[in-house]
Amino acid sequence: MPFRLSILDKCPRQPEETSQQALQNTLALARLAEQAGYYRYWIAEHHNTPALASPSPEIVLAWLAAQTKTLRLGAGGVMLQHYSPYKVAENFHLLAAVAPGRIDLGVGKAPGGLPISTRALQGQAPGQHGSFAQQLADVNRYLTQADPKLQATPLPAISPPRFLLGASQQSAELAHAVGWNFVFAAHLNGDDQQLAKVTDFWQQQTQRPTLVAVQVVIAANRAQADALAASLETWQLVLENGQRVNLASSQQAQTFAQQAASGIVSLERKYPTVIAGSGEEVFERLVQLHRRYQIDEFIIDLPITDPAHRQQALTRLAAARQAAHYVSDRLTISGATP
Incomplete structure (x- = not known):
């Protein structure tokens, strides 16, 4: 069965660029992804990091939604430990009302920055919002309107699908427990045994699609790609x-x-585990992983930050898929129940 290709963008900023230029690069890449047939485009969250230009994915998503037409847009992901679950639910209901049927809510457990930014985001009492599992349950409660006295308005016609991003079976278990989709972060934990363990658990427990994030370096040939990957x-x-x-x-x-x-x-x-090579070589490796682990969608992280290289990599991978006549079908991803 065919698989989907999607993009994770950290909004990198080159030393010689302004933040405005970095965000314009993100817009250009998102538009190119839409034209090339990628399914979704997610924005990561990082704080106090001059080399990355997106501490607030929600704001970037609203901006991208106004300048794209069909591309699904999402956070990959909101660093939930810093925020009120109610406010997160409000933000994504608002986005889903602005761009019906195009918004994803992805949530991560990492801090997205150094301790000094964590303290600034959370005040002087880190962890004041409770455990991550409790926060996730609270977000779910507000998104599903379980409390009629406290609604996360505006209520959109289509609730955003929910994704937990994690690099362990424990995270997959938590996603299953709250009825969320799960993305295995193989770009952070590329161990084959762990990938096999987590994907097997997920497929045994749920009918939801198997999504895996991977780091990809694509160049004109394998030698160039390997040289770039070695710098990571x-x-x-x-x-x-x-x-x-x-x-x-x-x-x-x-x-x-x-x-x-x-x-x-x-x-x-x-x-880091990196899939490197020409567009054709990288696509063939994705096909192998898809067949071996029954992966339904790859979230592609492009770690080389040069904007021209990122556009070329995205185009080369899309061309390889088209040449192989390997076009994605329409999988169903639910936003509420398992």
Whole structure:
């Protein structure tokens, strides 16, 4: 069965660019994705990060919705630990009213920034909104209008589908428990055994589609793609306070530990799992993963931040799919019940 291709955009900003230019690059990429037949386009959330231009996906989504026609748009995802679940429900009901049938709500567990920005977002009492599981249940309650005395208005004609983004079976279990869709973050945890374990669990427990986020580097040939992929790095930091986070550099990891006021248990460079090659080679690898794990949709993360490269990568992958006559069918993704 065919699979869908979608895009995750972190709104990268080059050192020589203004934030306005970076966001214009995002708009150009979204329009290109729509023309090339990608199914959805998600905006990530990051804070206090000069190299990324989107701390508020909701605002970017409203802007993109006004300048696209058919592309599904969503957050990939809202960093729920920082916010009132009621306000999140209001924001996405409003977006769904503005762009009926085109809005997705994706929620993530990560902080989306260093401890200093987390404290600024949450006040001086991090975790004041309760556990993540409780927050997720609260968002669900407001979106499903379970409390007639407190509605997240405006009430849209089509409620936004809900997605939990996670890199573990525990996250998949939580998504299943609250009746949400799940996206396995293989771009953060590309371990084949974990991918097999989580996808098998998900398919045994639910009829909902299997969605997987992957990092992709596409160039004119495999040698060029491998050289670009080799420049990527991720550092896994484990702190004495129990936090485990992935960061873009060892310097950023040291800063995180200092701001968290916690000792470092371990700091290890991880070589991220990247699918690299020409458009045809990358597409063939996606076909293999689709067949092996019964993946219904790939959320494509393009980690190379040069805007021209990102447009070329998106175009090359779409051309490879078209050449293979591998066009997506229409899967049903529910916004409410399993």
